[in-house]
Amino acid sequence: GQQVMQIPQYQHVQEGEDFTTYCNSSTTLSNIQWYKQRPGGHPVFLIQLVKSGEVKKQKRLTFQFGEAKKNSSLHITATQTTDVGTYFCCSNTGKLIFGQGTTLQVKP
Amino acid sequence: GAGVSQSPSNKVTEKGKDVELRCDPISGHTALYWYRQSLGQGLEFLIYFQGNSAPDKSGLPSDRFSAERTGGSVSTLTIQRTQQEDSAVYLCASSPRYSGANVLTFGAGSRLTVL
Structure with a gap:
């Protein structure tokens, strides 16, 4: 079935570094969504990308959808401790299937 | 309601017992999803209801798992003869329309622990 692979699984950065x-x-995906799950919380919608x-x-966050609509990325500039959490992409092909997530740790 | 409500928030049960988890979606949301999240893991799709159509059950891990949605609103996920590997957080989410560009609103989850 439809799967999205997400990498890396974990990322540790120093505060101020990019991620x-x-x-x-x-x-090919019809569209892709991104969600953030804070530690101990539930996933919260960030954004949806539709066009090739x-x-x-969104402030320090930049989201991209590939030209072939088969890949996407989330880039955070100058990370802060508030960025800590797990970021999931979610493919939409009728039903919504999540990637495995990338857990971000930020050292102050 | 204002958000997606799930109950119970925590459930501890003994191996072999049946459990029911409830989800009350946002009023008017026609699509409802159940996901399972084991400790430190991703979101595993379980089942998807869309309006009055037959649900997509392709993610249910075994025949011990079932779900229903009554009146297009409240949903119940039932796990029969629970096993220790069923321990996880069960998340429910709803969205306004059947498919296409829809945003999921998640409940806080039901944490199930099977002893």
Whole structure:
């Protein structure tokens, strides 16, 4: 069935460093969503990308959707301790299937 | 309601017992999902309800798992003859429309511990 592979599984960064997580699919996606789950919390929607090559920004977060609509990335510039959590991509092919997530730890 | 409500928030049961987990989605949301999240792991898709259509049960791990959605609103996930490997957080989410570009709103989850 539809799967999205997400890498890396874990990332430890020093506060102020950048962070990127990647999401890859073997099939073309109609759109892709990103969610953030804080430690002990539940996933919360961040953004949705629909168009080929789309780039969206939310403050220090930059989201990209590949030209072939088979991959996506989330980049955080100058991480802060509030960025700690697990970031999931989610493919939408009728039902919503999540990647394995990337857990970000930020050292102050 | 204002958000997705799940109950119980915590459930401890003995191996072999049956459990029921309840999800009350946001009013008017036609799509409802159940996911399972084991400790430190990702979100495993279990089942998907969309309006009055037959549910997509392709993620249910065994025939001990079942779910229903009554009246297009409240959903119950039932696990029969629980096993220790069923221990996890069960997350429910709802969205406004059947498919396409929909945003999931998650409940706080039901943490199940099977002793």
